[in-house]
Amino acid sequence: xxxxxxxxxxxxxxxxxxxxxxxxxxxxxxxxxxxxxxxxxxxxxxxxxxxxxxxxxxxxxxxxxxxxxxxxxxxxxxxxxxxxxxxxxxxxxxxxxxxxxxxxxxxxxxxxxxxxxxxxxxxxxxxxxxxxxxxxxxxxxxxxxxxxxxxxxxxxxxxxxxxxxxxxxxxxxxxxxxxxxxxxxxxxxxxxxxxxxxxxxxxxxxxxxxxxxxxxxxxxxxxxxxxxxxxxxxxxxxxxxxxxxxxxxxxxxxxxxxxxxxxxxxxxxxxxxxxxxxxxxxxxxxxxxxxxxxxxxxxxxxxxxxxxxxxxxxxxxxxxxxxxxxxxxxxxxxxxxxxxxxxxxxxxxxxxxxxxxxxxxxxxxxxxxxxxxxxxxxxxxxxxxxxxxxxxxxxxxxxxxxxxxxxxxxxxxxxxxxxxxxxxxxxxxxxxxxxxxxxxxxxxxxxxxxxxxxxx
Amino acid sequence: xxxxxxxxxxxxxxxxxxxxxxxxxxxxxxxxxxxxxxxxxxxxxxxxxxxxxxxxxxxxxxxxxxxxxxxxxxxxxxxxxxxxxxxxxxxxxxxxxxxxxxxxx
Numbered sequence: 001x002x003x004x005x006x007x008x009x010x011x012x013x014x015x016x017x018x019x020x021x022x023x024x025x026x027x028x029x030x031x032x033x034x035x036x037x038x039x040x041x042x043x044x045x046x047x048x049x050x051x052x053x054x055x056x057x058x059x060x061x062x063x064x065x066x067x068x069x070x071x072x073x074x075x076x077x078x079x080x081x082x083x084x085x086x087x088x089x090x091x092x093x094x095x096x097x098x099x100x101x102x103x104x105x106x107x108x109x110x111x112x113x114x115x116x117x118x119x120x121x122x123x124x125x126x127x128x129x130x131x132x133x134x135x136x137x138x139x140x141x142x143x144x145x146x147x148x149x150x151x152x153x154x155x156x157x158x159x160x161x162x163x164x165x166x167x168x169x170x171x172x173x174x175x176x177x178x179x180x181x182x183x184x185x186x187x188x189x190x191x192x193x194x195x196x197x198x199x200x201x202x203x204x205x206x207x208x209x210x211x212x213x214x215x216x217x218x219x220x221x222x223x224x225x226x227x228x229x230x231x232x233x234x235x236x237x238x239x240x241x242x243x244x245x246x247x248x249x250x251x252x253x254x255x256x257x258x259x260x261x262x263x264x265x266x267x268x269x270x271x272x273x274x275x276x277x278x279x280x281x282x283x284x285x286x287x288x289x290x291x292x293x294x295x296x297x298x299x300x301x302x303x304x305x306x307x308x309x310x311x312x313x314x315x316x317x318x319x320x321x322x323x324x325x326x327x328x329x330x331x332x333x334x335x336x337x338x339x340x341x342x343x344x345x346x347x348x349x350x351x352x353x354x355x356x357x358x359x360x361x362x363x364x365x366x367x368x369x370x371x372x373x374x375x376x377x378x379x380x381x382x383x384x385x386x387x388x389x390x391x392x393x394x395x396x397x398x399x400x401x402x403x404x405x406x407x408x409x410x411x412x413x414x415x416x417x418x419x420x421x422x423x424x425x426x427x428x429x430x431x432x433x434x435x436x437x438x439x440x441x442x443x444x445x446x447x448x449x450x451x452x453x454x455x456x
Numbered sequence: 457x458x459x460x461x462x463x464x465x466x467x468x469x470x471x472x473x474x475x476x477x478x479x480x481x482x483x484x485x486x487x488x489x490x491x492x493x494x495x496x497x498x499x500x501x502x503x504x505x506x507x508x509x510x511x512x513x514x515x516x517x518x519x520x521x522x523x524x525x526x527x528x529x530x531x532x533x534x535x536x537x538x539x540x541x542x543x544x545x546x547x548x549x550x551x552x553x554x555x556x557x558x559x560x561x
Contacts, residue, residue, distance in 0.1 A: 146511065153486070
């Protein structure tokens with residue numbers, strides 16, 4: 001049986017999870033033992049059917065990028081600068097250079113992507129904007145959007161635009177975003193007081209009022225509005241309330257929960273990442289609240305449409321162009337990945353507009369996904385895929401589970417059970433730390449490694 | 457596909473030289489922008505580059521910045537961009553979509 005068939009302890013039962021087979025089931029001790037030692041032979045009955053399905057060749061295995069560079073989207077960083085001073089910013093945006101991408105560079109990047117996608121036979125031209133705050137270089141965004149729409153129209157392609165933004169801009173800009181963008185990832189951290197504590201414009205000056213106005217404008221537009229909620233120790237216990245309030249007050253399509261990353265600034269502001277056990281429990285409950293209100297909940301490391309080899313654009317051939325023309329696989333500042341001994345640059349955009357991709361660098365980045373010893377026995381490896389290559393599973397990172405792993409394993413297990421309809425079992429587990437520890441701290445989830453002594 | 461939202465003529469500021477005719481509404485669509493003059497029944501499908509110009513006009517850019525952005529979007533030299541903007545806005549004015557409000561822009 002494949003090493004990608006997992007058996008996870010959940011409150012006295014076992015969750016059989018085979019992501020590459022598209023199969024999840026809840027079984028008891030005897031069934032787990034039978035699946036492991038061959039006791040469930042073919043010939044009839046649900047257990048034999050389950051075993052047959054698990055011994056089939058998995059059909060959903062993702063493929064590593066090979067051959068021509070095949071990006072799903074073009075990433076543009078119009079500027080690293082930002083008009084806010086979020087206390088947990090890991091992008092160094094508050095102190096970033098004011099450098100903005102030249103308009104001609106944005107045009108060249110979009111033109112290259114359109115032509116490249118056409119050569120690959122793609123039907124969409126997808127551009128994502130990152131920062132800093134992209135709209136601090138609003139002209140760059142305007143030019144890239146219109147050039148992209150024009151290039152797509154000329155080629156019979158569908159243009160798709162996405163932006164990750166703080167939403168701190170005027171109503172005219174908000175209406176432009178609503179008109180021309182398909183997806184907006186808007187950072188909104190909670191009730192006004194908590195949001196302003198997390199995300200001030202400057203000391204003593206909050207951003208909530210303006211951001212909420214942007215959310216209102218976007219709520220009445222056709223855009224897919226995704227709230228990105230950064231959760232700290234200060235907000236974690238109110239996550240369900242916050243989630244409900246967001247869905248009542250605005251019209252989001254998605255609410256995405258993620259934890260604060262500790263920085264010197266966050267320490268100075270007296271904010272910390274939430275306790276992973278506490279975050280996991282509140283996140284699972286908040287996901288339920290959001291889902292009941294018809295909105296899609298997301299905890300990115302547990303929510304994958306299909307099995308994947310990488311958590312993010314890195315190793316997915318994504319082309320991300322910085323204001324200075326560097327082409328990278330990651331949108332984080334280069335200093336972040338350099339501090340981990342990584343080189344995620346893969347080329348550059350020449351002044352004359354020609355794209356120079358370094359083949360060796362592309363292949364080096366593609367190989368990053370193959371070295372994740374921490375994930376080798378983890379049932380989340382095909383959904384979390386190791387998380388961020390820079391912050392979670394960087395080369396040489398410890399191979400023991402960290403806080404990110406703990407919360408991801410608990411949340412993933414509970415969401416799988418919720419999907420199967422075992423809500424009461426999830427409630428029981430969330431109230432029992434020992435059950436959560438049995439799930440989260442288990443050294444190997446591989447069904448092959450299960451033995452009788454594991455019986456609940 | 458993403459649905460469109462119709463914009464009334466009062467939406468957004470307009471470059472000093474022109475304003476949108478009061479009876480004009482428009483919607484952003486996949487190919488560009490569709491403009492409708494409710495009094496005359498005129499329907500104009502603006503493809504690119506015209507759609508970009510219409511959007512930029514609605515967003516209060518100064519004339520200099522508008523020309524700079526048109527240069528980039530349409531790959532035109534500044535004098536060609538300026539000429540094209542003047543020609544296009546003249547056509548839109550003649551079609552009743554724009555109203556010229558001043559010669560001093």
